[in-house]
Amino acid sequence: MADGSVVVALLDGTLLDPAQPLLRPDDLGVLRGEGVFETTLVVDGIARDLDEHLIRLTVSAEQTGLTVPAPDQWRPGVQAALQAWTGGSQMVLRLIASRGPEHGSEPVCYVLGAELPMASRRQRRSGVRVLLLERGFTVAAATSAPWLLAGAKTLSYGVNMAALRHARANGADDVIFLDADGRVLEAPTSSVVLARGRTLVTPPEEAILAGITVRRLFRAAESAGWDVQTEPLTAADLWAADGVWLTSSARLLAPVVAIDGRPRADGALTGELHRLLDVPD
Structure with a gap:
């Protein structure tokens, strides 16, 4: 039934x-x-x-x-x-x-x-305000400690949900995690992508979940003439980027419109990336 x-x-x-x-x-x-x-x-x-x-x-x-x-x-x-x-x-x-x-x-x-949820559909267009939060370990530590399950999608989502509650209690919508050395990791339920001109960049699949939507976006972007790269990123890279997005399998792609309370633009690129990903209305 x-x-x-x-x-x-x-x-x-x-x-x-x-x-x-x-x-x-x-x-x-x-x-x-x-x-x-x-x-x-x-x-x-x-x-x-x-x-x-x-x-x-x-x-x-x-x-x-x-x-x-x-x-x-x-x-x-x-x-x-x-x-x-x-x-x-x-x-x-x-x-x-x-x-x-x-x-x-x-x-x-x-x-x-x-x-x-309607919020997910709305955030595809209006974007998300994020806080930068430290996850409490380094990429090296997580890679050498498989019991941390940093790259597994498990039912144990308490930390991720706590981070989202913290964001909402502090005037934001979402979070981007950094490792203890300041490297960009991922969001609680999303991957991180940024643009430098016509190049899309995402962090390596180290101590994070392998992003299926990122892979789909990168395949489509390459076919459309974009360059794509995987490299370690820091908070400074987020600030310097022409655009930052959170990608996930349900919300698909949402532009980051503020980081730690400071507004940032998406370089008028969100519409193009939506088309590459076939994001529905």
Whole structure:
């Protein structure tokens, strides 16, 4: 059963009532945030970059020592959720694998669909005000300590959500994390991209989640004649850039219009980048 505005499906395609419990109270995803997930945008019934998200889900699971079903085993659940959806033209689709009870043998896996928040749609155009916050470790430390799971997309999102609450309590919308040496990392739910003239730059995939939307943007930008680069960045690079954006799989691309309370422009480039990414209205 599904009410159309929220849909839940098991991997075999069975639809569940979203108002009914699915996880046990002792599921380790609930107790300890143990599990992995992926999020992508569905536009007019088509899930963007689904193959890449299924692959990244598997990579995150491997990093956490969790065995999840193979990518193709998720597709019946995804298709069931897409067919059951009766909401708007843009749906946020989540693929979730919770570790399950401590003495269980398999994770609890399901597909969740919900309406894309209006704030995400609005920020694509109006932009986001960000604060720069230190994440508390260096890139080198995170790279040498795989148990920090810096490059995995896990259910343990407490720090990320706390950072967003801190931003909103201080007159901002979002955050860009820096490492302890001042290197630009990522945002709580987004990757960071900047422009220098006709060159797009993003930080290396070190101690951060590999950005699927960044990769898609860079492929399209190269085809359109842009140069693209991956290199370490600092706060000074953000200030000096012709434009700064946060990219993610649901909001897609939002211009940064202020950093630490100081306004900044996007170089009139956001519209062009939106077209490269096929950002819907």
